[in-house]
Amino acid sequence: MFRAHWWAAVAAVTRQVGDLEVAEDAVQDACAAALAQWPAEGVPASPRGWLIGTARHKALDRLRRERRRACREAEAMREEAAALPASGWAAGTDDELALIFTCCHPALDPAARVGLTLRCVCGLTTAEIAAAFLVPEPTMAQRLVRAKRKIRQAGIAFRVPGREDLPARLSAVLRVVYLVFTEGHLAAGGDVLIRGDLCDQAIRLARALTALLPGEPEVTGLLALLLLTDARRDARLSPAGDLVLLAEQDRGRWDRAMIDEGEMLVERALRLGRPGPYQIQAAIAACHSGAATAADTDWREIALLYGELIRYEPSPMVAANRAVAVAMSEGPAAGLVILDTVSGDARLARWPQLYIARAELLRRLGRRAEAVAAYEAAVALEPPAPERAYLARRMREW
Amino acid sequence: MVKYMFLLYGGPGDQLPEPGTDEFERMRAEWGAATGAMERAGVLLDCAPLQPPAAATTVRVRDGETLLTDGPAAEIKEHFGGYTLVECADLDEALKWAATLPAAQVGKVEVRPVVQVVAPAEQPAG
Numbered sequence: 042m043f044r045a046h047w048w049a050a051v052a053a054v055t056r057q058v059g060d061l062e063v064a065e066d067a068v069q070d071a072c073a074a075a076l077a078q079w080p081a082e083g084v085p086a087s088p089r090g091w092l093i094g095t096a097r098h099k100a101l102d103r104l105r106r107e108r109r110r111a112c113r114e115a116e117a118m119r120e121e122a123a124a125l126p127a128s129g130w131a132a133g134t135d136d137e138l139a140l141i142f143t144c145c146h147p148a149l150d151p152a153a154r155v156g157l158t159l160r161c162v163c164g165l166t167t168a169e170i171a172a173a174f175l176v177p178e179p180t181m182a183q184r185l186v187r188a189k190r191k192i193r194q195a196g197i198a199f200r201v202p203g204r205e206d207l208p209a210r211l212s213a214v215l216r217v218v219y220l221v222f223t224e225g226h227l228a229a230g231g232d233v234l235i236r237g238d239l240c241d242q243a244i245r246l247a248r249a250l251t252a253l254l255p256g257e258p259e260v261t262g263l264l265a266l267l268l269l270t271d272a273r274r275d276a277r278l279s280p281a282g283d284l285v286l287l288a289e290q291d292r293g294r295w296d297r298a299m300i301d302e303g304e305m306l307v308e309r310a311l312r313l314g315r316p317g318p319y320q321i322q323a324a325i326a327a328c329h330s331g332a333a334t335a336a337d338t339d340w341r342e343i344a345l346l347y348g349e350l351i352r353y354e355p356s357p358m359v360a361a362n363r364a365v366a367v368a369m370s371e372g373p374a375a376g377l378v379i380l381d382t383v384s385g386d387a388r389l390a391r392w393p394q395l396y397i398a399r400a401e402l403l404r405r406l407g408r409r410a411e412a413v414a415a416y417e418a419a420v421a422l423e424p425p426a427p428e429r430a431y432l433a434r435r436m437r438e439w
Numbered sequence: 440m441v442k443y444m445f446l447l448y449g450g451p452g453d454q455l456p457e458p459g460t461d462e463f464e465r466m467r468a469e470w471g472a473a474t475g476a477m478e479r480a481g482v483l484l485d486c487a488p489l490q491p492p493a494a495a496t497t498v499r500v501r502d503g504e505t506l507l508t509d510g511p512a513a514e515i516k517e518h519f520g521g522y523t524l525v526e527c528a529d530l531d532e533a534l535k536w537a538a539t540l541p542a543a544q545v546g547k548v549e550v551r552p553v554v555q556v557v558a559p560a561e562q563p564a565g
Contacts, residue, residue: 148530195552196441198529206531 043072046089047164048249052136053093055199058100061143062189065161067100068092134253138201141250145214146197153188154217160185163242173224173239211254215263215319218246222267234284240271251306261310262320269303269326272296284431288335300330318353321346340370357386358394365398373405393419397432442484442553443533445523449546469541477525477536486523517546524553 047068054064071092085091144157152174159165159173171181191197202210225239247264254260276290307323325346332338347363360383368376380399389395400415416436420429456462477483492511499506511519523540527533530550537548 146530148534195550196443196527196530196533198531202531 043075043092044164046092048137048140048162049089050092050096051161051164052140054096054100055140055143056136057097058104059199060100060104061140061161061192061199063100063103064096065189067096067103070099071096135201137249138253139199141214141246142201142210143192143197143199145210145217146192147210147213148195148197149188149191150184151220153184153191154213155220156181156184157188158217158246159221159242162246165242173236175228211257211259214250215259218243218250218263218267219319221246222270226270234278234282235274237274240267240274243267244271256313258310258313258315259317259319261306261313262317262323265303265306265310265323266319266326268299268306269323269330272299272303272330282430283434286431287329292334295330303327304330316349318350321350321353325350338369340366344370357383357389358392361389361392361395361398365402368402368405373402377402377406391422393422393424396422400435440526440528441530441533441555442524442526443530444551444553445525445533445537445540446519446549446551447488447521447523447540447542447546448517448549449520449542466541473539473541474523476539477523480536482525482527482532482536484524484526486521488521489519491520492518520546 050068050071051061051065054067055061058064058067074095075088075092079085141158141162144161145154149157156170156174159170160167165173167182167185168178170185171178174181176184221239222243225236225241225243228234228236244264244267247260247267250260251264272295273287273290275296276292276294277285279285303323304327307320307327310320311324325343328339328343328346344363344366347359347366351359351363361380364376364379364383366376367379368374377399380395380402383389384395384399396415396419400412400419403409403412403415413436416432420432423429424432456466474483474486495511497508497510497512499508513519520542525533525536527536530552533550537543537550540548542548
């Protein structure tokens with residue numbers, strides 16, 4: 042129940058006292074106090090208001106006790122904040138936006154941005170975040186402490202970026218949400234392939250951002266992408282826990298409600314006429330979700346979309362995905378030509394998907410020995426256990 | 440308002456151009472433009488280029504004994520060539536100004552906040 046109010050509470054108290062670390066601790070304490078008092082005294086009429094008010098008192102007490110300069114600077118910051126332009130965003134939500142923009146500030150280490158967002162915005166505990174990213178809890182705790190200290194020492198302002206800064210800063214926020222999702226969608230390590238709770242958090246963040254920034258098509262595009270991708274969750278693992286390829290998934294197990302919403306959102310975003318990478322990726326996902334069977338997939342459209350995506354993200358990963366799409370629409374030889382032109386890129390050397398893609402194309406061309414070598418190269422890069430099992434199975438099936 | 444120091448780093452081979460050359464004039468113009476803008480914006484407190492690292496002497500005092508070494512304190516490839524001291528509303532503003540410096544184009548600029556030291560007279564009573 043507290044998680045529903047966490048973001049708003051931390052945001053409001055940070056705005057009021059001018060110190061993120063103190064605000065977050067105070068909200069934590071207020072929740073503990075609520076847990077102790079509400080069962081006996083009853084839940085207040087406005088739980089969020091109670092939490093914010095209680096947390097503010099605790100925060101101000103602490104700042105007074107510690108006699109930090111932050112208190113006086115907070116006065117100054119509050120006066121400046123009052124002069125901020127409304128920029129068309131709903132009143133009262135500026136603080137929540139300010140909080141996520143602060144947590145995702147480019148001056149912070151990228152890993153720290155993810156952890157800080159999960160902590161301050163989503164309300165996950167340090168233990169939960171550490172477990173999600175497979176680092177020891179003290180390590181994650183240190184990372185969060187350092188990030189909050191950097192915010193204070195470097196003078197990172199608590200506010201929503203202005204018009205000219207917004208595109209770059211928003212891009213950083215969307216990247217964090219996307220990272221949270223991809224970590225949940227396909228965990229980089231450990232034995233559990235899918236961490237559904239991280240996917241849920243990412244979707245929750247994307248939904249909130251869409252509500253806060255309805256005029257930003259990339260935000261809507263990201264939400265669409267996450268919904269369309271997560272809709273496949275139940276079909277992605279076999280009963281034995283092995284990874285099931287998109288082409289082989291039981292599409293009856295896809296969540297149609299999420300797909301319908303995702304497809305609607307893609308169209309809504311594209312109508313705004315400002316395309317971008319997340320919208321394009323969502324459109325690609327919609328091509329898959331719109332196909333009743335794998336054979337019905339419009340690979341030509343997907344290849345075109347990857348061709349568009351490459352203009353925004355000229356990475357070899359995107360080129361490799363385009364190669365696969367071209368292979369599916371024009372035949373494996375054509376796809377292999379594209380893959381071979383990107384294979385030399387050093388960034389792909391440790392990316393198992395490249396070798397898997399090559400292996401599948403070589404296999405379809407009947408070049409068995411090379412296909413086996415590519416499978417083995419993929420295995421040698423030590424992908425997660427369920428992916429290794431999939432590769433082993435493909436090699437056995439020959 | 441927060442004070443920031445910009446630490447200007449160039450590449451290892453960086454030398455200041457010879458006075459009187461075209462290159463020197465161009466460098467002076469670029470720097471003049473950048474610092475002039477900061478001055479007009481009211482953020483510039485101080486700035487100066489430094490003599491090269493070879494001109495430095497490093498001082499350490501250990502066990503009451505003062506030890507001097509010829510050269511800079513840090514053994515780094517990059518040449519720490521100058522500093523700029525500004526006072527800005529927050530980090531975003533400081534970063535924007537740092538990006539306008541010529542050193543940011545050819546080398547690196549480190550943006551370090553200055554510790555706000557509370558003078559004894561300013562400390563709250565009690």
